[in-house]
Amino acid sequence: MSDVLAVESGQPSAYDLDLEMSLLLPSSAPPAWGAAVHEAARLLVDQRWDQGSRASVDLCTLSLLLFARTYAGDRVPGDVPAAELVEAFHGPADHEPQIIGEIDRALTETGQGRDRESGRNTPLWSIFNTARDQYKGRMGASLLADDIEPPAPGPSPMRGAAGRLAAFFAGYPDQAREQKVAPVVAPGPLIIESDRIQIATAHSIRPVRRCPHDDRVSGVRVDGPEAILVCDQGHVSAHWELDASRVRMAVARATGVRPSAQGTHRFPELVVASTDLLRHSDPRKVNVFLRERDFPLVGRDDVLQQVGRLIDERG
Numbered sequence: 207m208s209d210v211l212a213v214e215s216g217q218p219s220a221y222d223l224d225l226e227m228s229l230l231l232p233s234s235a236p237p238a239w240g241a242a243v244h245e246a247a248r249l250l251v252d253q254r255w256d257q258g259s260r261a262s263v264d265l266c267t268l269s270l271l272l273f274a275r276t277y278a279g280d281r282v283p284g285d286v287p288a289a290e291l292v293e294a295f296h297g298p299a300d301h302e303p304q305i306i307g308e309i310d311r312a313l314t315e316t317g318q319g320r321d322r323e324s325g326r327n328t329p330l331w332s333i334f335n336t337a338r339d340q341y342k343g344r345m346g347a348s349l350l351a352d353d354i355e356p357p358a359p360g361p362s363p364m365r366g367a368a369g370r371l372a373a374f375f376a377g378y379p380d381q382a383r384e385q386k387v388a389p390v391v392a393p394g395p396l397i398i399e400s401d402r403i404q405i406a407t408a409h410s411i412r413p414v415r416r417c418p419h420d421d422r423v424s425g426v427r428v429d430g431p432e433a434i435l436v437c438d439q440g441h442v443s444a445h446w447e448l449d450a451s452r453v454r455m456a457v458a459r460a461t462g463v464r465p466s467a468q469g470t471h472r473f474p475e476l477v478v479a480s481t482d483l484l485r486h487s488d489p490r491k492v493n494v495f496l497r498e499r500d501f502p503l504v505g506r507d508d509v510l511q512q513v514g515r516l517i518d519e520r521g
């Protein structure tokens with residue numbers, strides 16, 4: 207079965223893996239990174255991709271290591287044997303993985319580290335930082351306020367991933383690898399043009415109307431792990447309730463395309479699940495207003511009519 211068929215046949219795992227891969231493939235990444243992500247996906251294709259974040263951290267960690275071991279071009283990710291992966295990921299469970307230093311160097315040497323000129327992280331650096339973060343994003347407040355004690359570091363997501371990957375590859379036959387097929391995902395931005403982008407939680411739907419400069423928001427651009435709002439004047443801005451995976455899922459639901467779709471799509475209205483909701487939540491099923499619109503239970507009109515009738519009868 208071809209990779210495309212695997213996705214389009216409705217095999218849920220391939221569909222979810224397709225989404226995970228797209229989040230790791232910003233258009234600015236070098237070709238060696240794309241090859242590393244595809245080989246990592248092939249090796250892990252039989253994992254469960256519908257169960258939250260563990261498999262996605264494993265995919266990210268394996269992609270980073272394969273990139274660090276092959277970016278120089280002397281071999282391709284498919285040449286890295288399982289035994290080498292076991293050795294790389296093996297380490298004491300109470301220490302951060304030993305691979306962090308070599309990944310750091312590989313990203314820096316390929317221009318994918320922190321961009322000194324703009325002071326911004328490249329998308330690959332953001333992906334790496336999220337995986338190795340020992341503070342679960344808790345560091346921000348303590349850096350801003352003197353009276354908040356910095357939190358103690360905990361295990362990074364990458365530490366758990368390294369342990370799981372070491373165990374996984376310990377019993378992995380290299381010959382099995384050739385038969386595995388993962389989706390093929392081309393890196394490229396997904397651009398949504400819409401005058402009415404709405405963010406839905408379980409209990410609210412709110413339009414995103416204005417950029418931080420108070421111009422009209424005209425769309426969203428998703429590229430790799432990032433989702434940014436774009437306004438009429440070309441400003442770009444992040445929104446704390448908007449993330450790449452949920453925007454991709456909204457477009458996939460609205461059009462039937464794969465979650466990794468690229469190109470420009472226009473919608474009169476696009477309802478995106480808030481980051482408060484699970485990644486795969488469909489606002490039409492979990493939002494109280496949209497759910498009632500599609501699946502009317504006892505509508506408010508009915509209640510008002512009944513009350514009106516009761517008043518009439520008594521009058």
Ligand SMILES: [Zn+2]
Pocket residue numbers: 417418419420421422437438439440441
């Ligand atoms: Zn603006």
